[in-house]
Amino acid sequence: MREIPLLILGAGPAGLAAAAEAASQGIQALLLDENPAPGGQVHRAVGGFYRPDPGAPGADQAAEGLALIEAASASGVECRYGATLWAIQEDGVVTWSEGGAAQQALASVLLLCPGATERPMPIPGWTLPGVMGVGAAQILMKTAGLLPEGKTWLAGQGPLLWLYAAQLLDKGVTPAGILDLSPPGIPWRALPHLPMALRAPGYLLKGLDWMRRLRRAGVPVIKAREVAALGRDRLTGISIDGKEMEADLLLLHDGVVPNTQVTRALPGCAHVWDSAQMSFRPVLDEWGNTSLNGLLVAGDGGGIGGARAAALSGRIAALEAARWLGRLTPEQRDALAGPLLHRRSAELAPRALLDALYPPLPMARVADDTLVCRCEEITAGRIRAAVALGAQGPNQIKAFLRAGMGPCQGRVCGPAVHALMAEARGVAPGALEPLRTRFPTKPVTVGEIAALADAG
Amino acid sequence: MFRRSGPTDCEITWNGAPIPAREGESLAAALLAAGIAQFRETAVSGSARGPLCLMGACFDCLVEVEGVANRQACLVMVTPGLSARTQQGARETGA
Numbered sequence: 001m002r003e004i005p006l007l008i009l010g011a012g013p014a015g016l017a018a019a020a021e022a023a024s025q026g027i028q029a030l031l032l033d034e035n036p037a038p039g040g041q042v043h044r045a046v047g048g049f050y051r052p053d054p055g056a057p058g059a060d061q062a063a064e065g066l067a068l069i070e071a072a073s074a075s076g077v078e079c080r081y082g083a084t085l086w087a088i089q090e091d092g093v094v095t096w097s098e099g100g101a102a103q104q105a106l107a108s109v110l111l112l113c114p115g116a117t118e119r120p121m122p123i124p125g126w127t128l129p130g131v132m133g134v135g136a137a138q139i140l141m142k143t144a145g146l147l148p149e150g151k152t153w154l155a156g157q158g159p160l161l162w163l164y165a166a167q168l169l170d171k172g173v174t175p176a177g178i179l180d181l182s183p184p185g186i187p188w189r190a191l192p193h194l195p196m197a198l199r200a201p202g203y204l205l206k207g208l209d210w211m212r213r214l215r216r217a218g219v220p221v222i223k224a225r226e227v228a229a230l231g232r233d234r235l236t237g238i239s240i241d242g243k244e245m246e247a248d249l250l251l252l253h254d255g256v257v258p259n260t261q262v263t264r265a266l267p268g269c270a271h272v273w274d275s276a277q278m279s280f281r282p283v284l285d286e287w288g289n290t291s292l293n294g295l296l297v298a299g300d301g302g303g304i305g306g307a308r309a310a311a312l313s314g315r316i317a318a319l320e321a322a323r324w325l326g327r328l329t330p331e332q333r334d335a336l337a338g339p340l341l342h343r344r345s346a347e348l349a350p351r352a353l354l355d356a357l358y359p360p361l362p363m364a365r366v367a368d369d370t371l372v373c374r375c376e377e378i379t380a381g382r383i384r385a386a387v388a389l390g391a392q393g394p395n396q397i398k399a400f401l402r403a404g405m406g407p408c409q410g411r412v413c414g415p416a417v418h419a420l421m422a423e424a425r426g427v428a429p430g431a432l433e434p435l436r437t438r439f440p441t442k443p444v445t446v447g448e449i450a451a452l453a454d455a456g
Numbered sequence: 457m458f459r460r461s462g463p464t465d466c467e468i469t470w471n472g473a474p475i476p477a478r479e480g481e482s483l484a485a486a487l488l489a490a491g492i493a494q495f496r497e498t499a500v501s502g503s504a505r506g507p508l509c510l511m512g513a514c515f516d517c518l519v520e521v522e523g524v525a526n527r528q529a530c531l532v533m534v535t536p537g538l539s540a541r542t543q544q545g546a547r548e549t550g551a
Contacts, residue, residue, distance in 0.1 A: 034512055036480070036533050041511055049481075082533075117513045127516075129493035129506030130457055136510035139530075144478065144485035145461040171461065233504040234493045249457050259513075374508070374516060377500040407515035407526070412508065443526060 002105040004030045006321050007094055009085050009262070010113035012040020013065070013307045014299025014314035016072040018111055021318035023075035025327050029318075030105065031077055032096055034084040034442075038069045040115050041135065042307045050142035057166040057210055061307060068311060086440035088266060092294070097444055101451035109294045109321045112263060113314060114301035116256035119279075119360055120416040121156055122372045122380065124228035126252065130235025134253035138164045147173050150248030153238055155179035155227045157358045159207055161253040166210035169217050176247070177220040179227050179240060181254075181361055190356035197353035200346055203306075204353075226365070254361050257415050258282075258301050265437040268292055273430030276355045277304055279415060280434045286341065288317035294324055305348050312344040363420040372420060373413040375406020380420055387424040393432035394418050407443060410435045458488045466536035477534045484510055484517045484529035487540075495519050495529055499546035518543050 006022055008015045011033035022029045039046045043065025052059040072079070080098060087095040088110065095104050118133040125131065134154060140146035141164075148168065152175045154161050165175055197204060214221065222240060229250050230237040238247040257279040263269050270283040270291040281303040288296040298317040299310035319337045322328040328336070366372065368381025378401050383391075386400040394410070394417050397403045403417050404410035410417070414435045422429040464476035468486060477486035484507050487495065494504040495517050507517035510530045517529040520541040529540070 034531060036531075082531075117511065118509060126508075127503065127505060129495070129504055132506070132508050132510070136507060139510045140458060140485055140488065144481040144489065146458040146485055146489055147461050149457060149459040234506075374505075374514070377498065377503075407518065408513060411513040411515075445524075 001093070004028070004105050004107050005325050006030070006109045006111060006318075007032070007105065007107035008111045008113060009033075010040065010115055010299070010301070011035070011038040011072070011079060011081070012042060012113055012115045012299060013068055013311040014115075014301075014317075015040070015111070015113035016068040016314070017311040018113065018298060018314035018318040018321075019077040019079070020068075020071040020075040021315040022321060023077050025318065025322040027318075027322060027325060027327060029077050030107075031072070031079045032083040032085055033079070033081050036081050038072065038079065038081070039065055040113075041139065043068065044139055045143040049145065056170045057163055057213070064307065064311075084442050085262065086442045086444050088262065088439070090267070095452075097442075097448045100445075100448060101455075102444065102448045103455065104452065109296070109324045111288070111296045111298060111314075111317050111321055112301060113297070113299045113310070114259040114262055115310075116300035116304060117259050117411060118252075119254045119257045120372075120412050120414075121252040121254040121361060122366050122370050122416050123155075123252070124367060124370050125231065125235070126229055127371055127374055128229050128231050128235045129233070130231065130248065131229045131250045131252065134161050134164050134251045135256075137249075137251050138167070141167065141171075147171055148175070148249050148251075151176040151246050152249040152251070153177055153179060153245075153247050154251045154253070155181060155224070155238075156253040156361070157182040158253055158255040159354065160256070161251075162207060162210040162214070164251070165219065166213045169213055169219070174217060175219055176245070177222055178214065179222050179224045181224055181227065182358060184223065184225075187357050190353055193353035193356050197350035199349040203350045255358055256300065256304055258303055259411075260301065260434075261409065261411055261437050261441050263290065263297060263301070264434060265439050265441055266292060266295065269295065271434055273428075274303060275428075275430060276352060278355075278360050278419075278429065279304075286316070287320035287337075288313060289320065296320060305344075305351060309344050309347040312340050312347065316340050316344065360415075360419065363416065363423045366416075366420065372416050373401075373403035373406065375408050375413070376402045376404075378403040378413075383417060383420055384424045387421055391421070392425075393421055394435035395433055397421065398435075404435050409437060409441065457491065457493055460489050466534070468534060468536070468538040468540065471541050477538075479534055479536060481534050482510070482530050483519070483521065483532040483534055483538065483540055486534050487529060494542070496543035497545050502545050
């Protein structure tokens with residue numbers, strides 16, 4: 001079996017920066033990503049199809065992404081795209097599928113940079129074709145130049161919603177309206193975090209600029225409480241606090257959560273409930289070490305920090321990988337990482353304010369007949385009923401209802417099922433054990449597995 | 457639902473009918489650009505579904521590609537002449 005010193009999963013900002021840093025420390029890394037090109041979700045198709053004009057919303061970020069992609073490419077790191085990792089064994093053997101065949105390698109150090117996914121936002125009718133994530137629509141814009149047509153509504157909260165809406169305006173598309181579901185009233189709870197956030201004012205100024213562009217263009221921003229998607233086989237309308245409007249596209253967003261699908265499948269890899277971000281994340285030290293020797297996590301997969309913090313975490317973790325591999329002494333690592341650790345703290349400064357401004361939408365609002373687990377089509381009411389029968393958490397609900405056991409393996413419904421059960425039990429979400437995942441973490445065909453035998 | 461802001465350069469087929477596409481874009485993007493909102497019928501209730509996340513997580517964009525079921529349309533790249541079909545409900549067992 002092929003032996004490699006460092007395997008990096010994920011070619012987003014963390015993975016790309018880590019690959020380049022590892023190369024500069026003389027480490028030949030192997031970088032795997034299931035997408036067809038580098039960039040992750042945030043820098044998707046940057047340098048390829050997505051080339052925003054200078055000054056357009058998101059253009060600065062794309063320029064940073066292009067620099068990361070070019071640096072990784074220049075470093076000579078071996079990148080495999082369209083390569084889906086689906087198993088990690090305790091002895092360091094990693095299995096992935098590529099071009100319809102499985103492959104394996106033995107990695108001395110593993111650095112996982114799995115990024116984030118959009119937090120699920122269960123509302124009535126959210127399974128109708130024509131309802132999707134704001135992030136999904138942005139991916140269509142970046143990778144294929146698709147722009148919404150007809151009456152397009154954005155509902156939810158968080159920076160990405162405002163960025164994408166501003167990007168649409170820039171492309172000449174005027175949304176029908178923005179349904180702001182963020183908590184009502186003046187967000188006093190966020191105020192204590194404002195001074196810290198002002199240490200990196202760029203983020204806040206950008207956000208305010210996006211909002212100003214939308215207001216100036218006359219896009220209605222409606223403070224709403226309840227939104228529902230209406231239609232039979234596809235979206236035809238929406239209901240805003242009971243008032244019906246025509247709709248061709250409804251885009252939902254309630255922030256992002258760390259993608260812990262792989263780390264949760266690793267026995268002994270400790271996770272902790274982050275009460276500020278309202279999500280689980282792996283327990284990490286400042287270098288990105290998990291509770292397992294030689295297994296590191298960098299980027300949003302270890303806690304949401306954004307693209308710049310992710311790239312810095314990737315470099316810091318690569319230096320720690322060099323220490324694991326005997327390439328750097330701890331003193332050499334410290335000297336190289338010092339400025340990076342400092343810059344990362346600065347990039348994370350606005351995070352507490354954002355977390356306090358946009359707490360996830362409360363599960364108490366989700367009606368009993370709303371689907372929560374989309375794959376197995378399990379409603380909030382059935383989950384609440386199972387809690388009343390004694391189901392303690394997401395791992396018991398699997399046996400009761402199969403929620404979290406469909407093709408997505410809990411990637412989408414997981415956070416919603418978890419929050420709903422905690423709310424129904426009247427306990428803090430951190431008191432419930434997170435949904436356990438298992439390898440293969442992506443569906444795999446028997447034919448793909450059989451290819452391993454052919455490879456010997 | 458969506459319109460293209462750029463040109464297409466090839467054709468693929470969806471349920472046997474030709475639709476325009478661009479080589480290298482995702483199959484999901486090509487279908488949405490062609491006005492196709494429904495990609496599959498669910499295995500549980502047979503209801504209509506289309507993509508939610510387009511980043512490989514939600515599995516709501518599952519389609520049949522070149523006779524292989526359960527392919528994520530957001531992770532399948534367009535090649536000229538690619539043939540895809542709606543995925544209907546649950547897989548049947550047996551011959």
